[in-house]
Amino acid sequence: MVETSPTIGVLAIQGDYDAHARRLEESGARAVLVRKPEQLDSLDGIVIPGGESSTMLKFLERDGFLEKLTEFVRVKPSFGTCAGAILLAKNVENPAQKSLAAIDMTVKRNAYGRQIDSHIHEVTSKLSGGPLEMVFIRAPKISATGAGVDVLAEDGDEPVLVRQGKTMAATFHPELSEDKRVHEEFVRMVREHL
Amino acid sequence: MSEKNGNNASNSLRLKTGLAEMLKGGVIMDVTDARQAEIAERAGATAVMALERVPAQIRAEGGVARMASPRMIQKIMDTVNIPVMAKCRIGHFAEAQVLEALGVDYIDESEVLTPADELHHVDKHAFKVPFVCGARDLGEALRRIAEGAAMIRTKGEAGTGDVVHAVKHMRQIVKDMRQLTVMGEEELYAQAKELRAPYELVRMVAKTGKLPVPNFSAGGIATPADAALMRQLGAEAVFVGSGIFMGDKSRCEECSNGEHRYDRGCALAQPEVAEARAKAIVRATTHFDDPKVLLETSREVSGAMKGLAVAGLPDADMLQKRGW
Numbered sequence: 001m002v003e004t005s006p007t008i009g010v011l012a013i014q015g016d017y018d019a020h021a022r023r024l025e026e027s028g029a030r031a032v033l034v035r036k037p038e039q040l041d042s043l044d045g046i047v048i049p050g051g052e053s054s055t056m057l058k059f060l061e062r063d064g065f066l067e068k069l070t071e072f073v074r075v076k077p078s079f080g081t082c083a084g085a086i087l088l089a090k091n092v093e094n095p096a097q098k099s100l101a102a103i104d105m106t107v108k109r110n111a112y113g114r115q116i117d118s119h120i121h122e123v124t125s126k127l128s129g130g131p132l133e134m135v136f137i138r139a140p141k142i143s144a145t146g147a148g149v150d151v152l153a154e155d156g157d158e159p160v161l162v163r164q165g166k167t168m169a170a171t172f173h174p175e176l177s178e179d180k181r182v183h184e185e186f187v188r189m190v191r192e193h194l
Numbered sequence: 195m196s197e198k199n200g201n202n203a204s205n206s207l208r209l210k211t212g213l214a215e216m217l218k219g220g221v222i223m224d225v226t227d228a229r230q231a232e233i234a235e236r237a238g239a240t241a242v243m244a245l246e247r248v249p250a251q252i253r254a255e256g257g258v259a260r261m262a263s264p265r266m267i268q269k270i271m272d273t274v275n276i277p278v279m280a281k282c283r284i285g286h287f288a289e290a291q292v293l294e295a296l297g298v299d300y301i302d303e304s305e306v307l308t309p310a311d312e313l314h315h316v317d318k319h320a321f322k323v324p325f326v327c328g329a330r331d332l333g334e335a336l337r338r339i340a341e342g343a344a345m346i347r348t349k350g351e352a353g354t355g356d357v358v359h360a361v362k363h364m365r366q367i368v369k370d371m372r373q374l375t376v377m378g379e380e381e382l383y384a385q386a387k388e389l390r391a392p393y394e395l396v397r398m399v400a401k402t403g404k405l406p407v408p409n410f411s412a413g414g415i416a417t418p419a420d421a422a423l424m425r426q427l428g429a430e431a432v433f434v435g436s437g438i439f440m441g442d443k444s445r446c447e448e449c450s451n452g453e454h455r456y457d458r459g460c461a462l463a464q465p466e467v468a469e470a471r472a473k474a475i476v477r478a479t480t481h482f483d484d485p486k487v488l489l490e491t492s493r494e495v496s497g498a499m500k501g502l503a504v505a506g507l508p509d510a511d512m513l514q515k516r517g518w
Contacts, residue, residue, distance in 0.1 A: 013480050014219030014240055014431075016212075035481060051216050051240065052276050058238035058473075059480065082216070095275065109275060115213050115299035116322055120205045137212045138277065138299070176212050 006044040006190045009034040011069075013059045015051020015083060019175040023183040029190065037068040045077040045190035048084030050137065050173050053109070056083060057098060066098065073102040077166040077193050079186040085169035086140050093143070102167045104146030105159075111141035125153035125161060127181045134160060134172035142171060166193055203319070210324030210344030213277065213299065214408040217241055217431050221421065221476045222410075224248045224435040227266065227452075228273040233465060234438070237472030241277040241299070243433065244270045249306045249353025249513070250436035250499065251461065254444035259307040261289040264296050271297065279326070284517055285311025287320075294323040300345070302326045303338075305516035306352045306435075313518060318342030328412065330363045330514055332370030332399070336391035339407055346405055348429070349514040350413015353436050355501025357420045359514060360413045364427045367409070374400040413514070416498045418478030418491035425482035432479055439468045440499040463499070471495050 008024050010017045012033035021031035024047065032043065040046070046069075048056070060066040072078070073088065078100075080088040089107040092099050112118075115138055122131040132153065142159045145151065152168075153161035161170045161182070166189060174182035220240030225231040226248060234242050246262040247255065261282050271278045277299035282289035284303055289310070293301050303316050305328050318325040319342035328349035329335035335346045348367070350360030370389070374396065377385060382400055386393040398406055411429030415421055416437035424432050439462055447459030456464045463471070474491040481487035509515070 012219065014217075016215035016218060018218070019215060035484075051218075052220065054235065054275065055220055055238045055240050055476070058476070114271075114297045115209075115277065115324065116294070116297055118209045118213065120209060135208065135212055137209065137216060173212065176208065176215065 003028060004191065004194065005030050006187065006194060007032060007042065008187070008190060009039060009043040009046040011046065011048045011056065011084070013051070013056045015049040015056070016173070016175060017049045019173075020047045020049045020081075020183075023175050023180055024187065027180050027183040027187045029187045037063055037065040040068055040072045043072075043076065044194060045079070045186070046072060047186070048078065048080040048087050049175070050082035050084065053083040053086040054097065056087060061098070066100075070100050073100050073167060077168075077186070077190045078102060079168045079170075081170045081173050081175060082137065082139060085142070085171050088167060088169050089142075090146075103162065103164045103169055104149055105142050105162060105169075106144040107171075108141045108143050110138055111143075112136065112139050114138065121155075123153050123155050123160065127152065127185060129181055132174075132181065133177045133179055134174075135176045136172050139171045206322065207344060211407050213324055214326075214345040214410075217277070217410075218408060219480055220431050221472075221479050222279065222431065222433045223438055223472060224433070225270065225439070228269045229465070230439055230468070231270045231274045231278075233469045234472060235274045235276055237469055238476040239276060239472065240431070241279055242270065242274060243279045243281065243302060243435075244298075245281055248436040248440060250355070250440045250444060251353075252306065253353045253502070253511070254461070261286070261293065261307070264292060267293075267296060267298060281307055282316070283307040284309040285314050285316060287316045290316050290321060290323075290325075294321055298323065300324050300326055303343075304328065305349055305513045309516050315341050315518070318344075326410070328514070328517060329367065331366045332374075333389035333391045334517065335367055335405060335409075336389065336395045336399070339395060339405070340392045343407065345408050345410060347410040347412040347433055348424075349517070350411070350415070351504045351507070352413045352513050353502075354414050354504050354507070355416040355437055355440070355499040356504045357414045357416065357423065358504050360411050360415060360424055361427065363413070363514075364411055364424060364429060367405075368428050371399055371403055371405070375403045414504070415475075416501060418474045418495065419488060421475050421479045422482040422488050425479060432475075434472075434475055437499055438472045438475070439463055442497070442500040444500070467496060471498070
């Protein structure tokens with residue numbers, strides 16, 4: 001079978017969207033930077049990058065972007081890291097804020113403290129190929145997950161990589177590691193859904 | 195947690211530049227109190243820079259400009275959820291130690307404050323907290339990166355509201371980098387001496403055509419169009435200092451105890467005006483290459499800080515000359 005190159009958008013309001021676009025291209029997808037709601041129409045999936053979720057929300061709250069993106073992630077695959085995981089969660093704490101509610105989980109913002117508490121370490125995951133390096137930067141914590149959520153990796157007893165159906169979220173930044181497995185997994189999810 | 199974190203130098207730099215990656219495409223705003231910090235966060239700032247006086251006030255009032263009071267910075271850290279940065283004086287590693295102990299997310303070793311050392315900058319590798327430093331050309335940028343800076347910003351001329359030197363410095367850095375990419379291997383050794391920068395870093399830039407850390411812009415950005423200009427010239431994010439909260443006076447005339455009389459000679463813009471400016475600049479920074487949005491954002495703002503033309507500034511008043 002010839003593998004197709006799905007078109008995956010990266011929400012590019014602000015944050016590390018370039019790093020995601022690079023990893024997606026390396027993983028066999030075509031990456032498009034998304035800044036306007038009408039761009040969603042031509043995409044097979046979307047990545048919401050790390051950055052400041054509150055800043056991204058300001059833009060999403062204009063021009064019907066939030067409604068359109070909520071509908072998009074309901075029908076198409078999506079993947080969020082850090083701020084992106086916050087936006088995909090059903091409930092957000094510290095403080096509470098609006099979200100796309102695509103994964104049945106509760107996420108607490110800035111749960112590890114400040115930048116000085118940012119850290120890198122290796123964690124075992126359900127992805128094949130050994131432990132995954134995880135870069136945590138002012139990371140949020142997944143404090144609760146619903147019954148339909150598959151935990152793909154846990155750090156201690158906290159979920160850090162989760163999936164529910166066609167939606168995946170990480171509280172760390174696979175886009176900042178050389179290891180491409182998480183992005184390859186997402187590109188595979190998008191291909192399956194074409 | 196240090197053992198399991200793999201606490202080596204390369205991981206440390208990745209965490210430091212990692213936070214800068216998260217700030218790309220956004221606006222970092224200077225704030226002098228918790229109220230301004232709230233306005234900045236509400237307007238969509240990706241981070242705030244906590245300082246005692248914005249550069250325009252430092253210029254107007256003179257005196258020695260030092261690190262802000264930890265009490266004030268703490269209040270701002272308690273108020274907003276976005277990252278909080280603070281400035282230390284050039285070479286003042288003890289101020290940097292205080293800021294690290296306080297837990298700020300980024301330190302700006304800044305020419306806006308009065309330098310504490312006429313020869314040395316802070317050894318930024320010695321800190322766990324990341325640093326941003328100003329630069330006017332590639333050599334200066336690479337010297338700061340060699341000392342451990344995890345983000346570079348153009349110096350521009352802070353506190354003027356005149357974007358001309360932010361443009362000059364960004365163009366210079368981009369041009370210096372482009373030159374390296376077409377040089378032969380043997381030319382790079384001589385060029386490293388010319389740039390007064392470590393050969394290894396010069397070689398890295400020659401290979402990639404870009405800085406090994408994120409490259410932001412600061413120093414005179416005062417309008418949505420200024421922010422878009424800097425982004426189009428290659429800045430990955432912008433710092434806006436005096437441009438948001440300053441009014442058309444350089445110092446307050448009838449204001450006291452934090453009570454501002456906006457109707458009678460106040461140095462600050464009214465909070466609603468400042469918020470509208472902040473929002474417009476945030477939007478222009480994201481949609482920097484879309485003239486339609488730039489027009490909308492330019493319409494949303496009423497006026498800008500009065501400012502000072504850099505061409506008329508005496509040499510001794512140029513903050514950008516600080517740093518070695």
